[in-house]
Amino acid sequence: MQTFNAVKLAQYLLLPKVNEAQCMIDATAGTGRDTLFLAENSSSDSIIWAFDIQELAILKTQDLLNHHKVAPDKVNLVADSHASVASYVNSPIDVAMFNLGYLPNADHTITTHYQSTIEALQQILDLLCTGGLISVVTYPGHQEGYLEQQAVNELFKSLPSKLFTVGSWSMMNHSNQPPILYVVEKTRSEACESFASRQNKSNN
Numbered sequence: 001m002q003t004f005n006a007v008k009l010a011q012y013l014l015l016p017k018v019n020e021a022q023c024m025i026d027a028t029a030g031t032g033r034d035t036l037f038l039a040e041n042s043s044s045d046s047i048i049w050a051f052d053i054q055e056l057a058i059l060k061t062q063d064l065l066n067h068h069k070v071a072p073d074k075v076n077l078v079a080d081s082h083a084s085v086a087s088y089v090n091s092p093i094d095v096a097m098f099n100l101g102y103l104p105n106a107d108h109t110i111t112t113h114y115q116s117t118i119e120a121l122q123q124i125l126d127l128l129c130t131g132g133l134i135s136v137v138t139y140p141g142h143q144e145g146y147l148e149q150q151a152v153n154e155l156f157k158s159l160p161s162k163l164f165t166v167g168s169w170s171m172m173n174h175s176n177q178p179p180i181l182y183v184v185e186k187t188r189s190e191a192c193e194s195f196a197s198r199q200n201k202s203n204n
């Protein structure tokens, strides 16, 4: 039995932050397992935004949440690209999860693409609270996933170390380019300050 994989490790690392989070994002709802993880491990007054471009994924996620009796107003399920996250969410974000690639047991041609992934990550980095966490699981074993992993890697390497800490993890002894998990932590307060100052400007 394998205890750890990139998806489980992401949940394990994010759990303490999820427990105290107010605003969380599941950028790729898929089958809804990460959305359910966020919902079941956070306080009753926290809010989750879950995005997916496939109606099938939105339905699967809604079914799973219903099955587990998650309160209907706890999760905002959005049938749209995560590249539009900032047009839905305007409060500081505590936790965001990206599990990239395609929906298991569905059309594998409908997959995440690096352009929209990078767009979404930039918007979320801008809204991320101090102490906030982002997890990203990339799948370099397929062509689009390889491009995506390269782009995510470049973006994360470019983040200023005074503001962010980024770590990565993968299975060293698995063949065929196993998934890579990245975890980003916002370690200083400039992002929330810049968010607040933008809010002030837009209110004036």
Ligand SMILES: C[S@@+](CC[C@H](N)C(=O)[O-])C[C@H]1O[C@@H](n2cnc3c(N)ncnc32)[C@H](O)[C@@H]1O
Pocket: 027, 028, 029, 030, 031, 032, 033, 034, 035, 051, 052, 053, 054, 057, 080, 081, 082, 083, 099, 100, 101, 102, 103, 104, 110, 111, 112, 113, 116, 117
């Ligand atoms: C690997 S699955 C996600 C698995 C999911 N987190 C779970 O727990 O089951 C990737 C999902 O990303 C979705 N996706 C692809 N492009 C997207 C985009 N631009 N915005 C939001 N979701 C997207 C796919 O439709 C697919 O359902």
